[in-house]
Amino acid sequence: MAQYEIGIEQLEASIEADKALIRPPLYRDASGNVWDGQGEMPTWLKRAQNAGVSIDFFLDSSVEKQG
Numbered sequence: 001m002a003q004y005e006i007g008i009e010q011l012e013a014s015i016e017a018d019k020a021l022i023r024p025p026l027y028r029d030a031s032g033n034v035w036d037g038q039g040e041m042p043t044w045l046k047r048a049q050n051a052g053v054s055i056d057f058f059l060d061s062s063v064e065k066q067g
Helices: 008-021 043-050
Strands: none
Touching: none
16 A cells, blocks of 8 residues: 555545445345346346246345345
8 A cells, every 4th residue: 555655545435435336136046146137147047037937036035126
């Protein structure tokens, strides 16, 4: 930190900004795979959907829906 002249306040602000970008997973399977609903649907969820399982089955009830 000293080499780049970064103070503790700057570090704390950066960590807080990063926390704001993290989205909790909205979908979870029994194997521990997760997806936050952003970007391309992951392979594990596509396979389940192709097998006839609704993606709603994988909704993580402990997470409040965003949006």
